[in-house]
Amino acid sequence: MPRNSPPAQPPASHAVRVRTVRFGAADPALDASAEVAVESPINIVYGNLPYAVMMATPSDIEDFVAGFSLTEGIVRNVDEIRGIALAPQAEGLVVTVELAPGRFREHLARRRNLSGRTSCGLCGVEGLADLPTAEARTAAARPIAPAAIGAALSTLERQQPLHRLTRSVHAAAWCDRDGAILAVREDVGRHNALDKLIGARLRAGHDASDGFVLVTSRASFEMVEKAAIFGAGTLVSLSAPTSLAIERANALGLTLVCIARADSATVFAGRLADPVESEAR
Structure with a gap:
């Protein structure tokens, strides 16, 4: 796909004047500025x-x-x-x-x-x-090790500059099998962030053959479908899934891992690699 020379795009955030209210303080208000994400x-x-x-x-x-x-x-x-x-x-x-x-x-x-x-x-x-639907996988994807998910989670926030600035955007990341984050895209919309990530990987000539998608939002039907259309074998989300997301993940052969935290995550569909598999890689 040809790469066009893009014109100047609007900024992703801008500063606004705000007043911070402090409950019960002697000086209850403080004028300041804050960065907000552009929508x-x-x-x-x-x-x-x-x-x-x-x-x-x-x-x-x-x-x-x-x-x-x-x-x-x-x-x-x-x-x-x-x-x-x-x-x-x-x-x-x-x-x-x-x-x-x-x-x-x-x-x-x-x-x-x-x-x-x-x-x-x-x-x-x-x-x-x-309704947009992906096709079921013809072969099971190689399962991801739990440690790889933990590794990705440990570095994700450092790779979300717009979120650190505004605290109001979602992120979607592509991680390799060891949990190294290779690409991140941010947006006020969770679907948009995932579409940006998918587009970035494909435009750079990469596919979803070996790794997993990590998103900061809940795992809905649409997020599962988008990940599966891209060809990802595993989708990890920080929040919980919906019932239809679980149904579609099972039907598509997609491993769905949600409520991902620093010390644990819950597998709702598919499976992760067990320790023996992980050590044998």
Whole structure:
């Protein structure tokens, strides 16, 4: 997929004036400034056909659009994206995606109206048959060692600069089998962060053959589907899963590990490597 020279993008955060209230203190208020994450409308246009307006943090937009295009089923691989053009506007950002001719013709045959929200990954789906679904794995992925998850968790926060600054964004990370974090993307929307990560890995020529996805949000149906579409064998989340996420993980052959903490995690689907397997690697 060609890499376009992106124009200047809006900042991912900006400072605002705030007043901190101290309960019961002699001086109850303190004027200060705080960094807040930017939430901006991103209008995604394929050819000349507007497709979606997503609310997102305006950083790593090419990665976001590439990952979104894959997990939405617009493309089967990023090579079908011929170009991405960004046009900042006063109201937000317009992103025009040039698809391969055959892929664009197939896209025109689809009909979907999506109004994006940072908390919703399925807004605008017109019927249950339109829910995006991945294909089940043809072979079981090699299980990840629990120690690798612990290693990734121990370094994750240090690789979330926007979250450290604003305390208001999600992160998605790609980790190798030893738990080393190879890539991180952040966004106000948890789905957006994962799409950015997927897009970044694919645009860099990497796949999901050996490693796992780590997300700071809950594990919902959409997060499981996106990870499976990418080809990941394991999804780890800091929060709990939903019932449909567990059902889909089992159906797709995806290992789902949730409520991940420094000293423990809960496996809801699939399995992790046992100590014997881990030592034999």
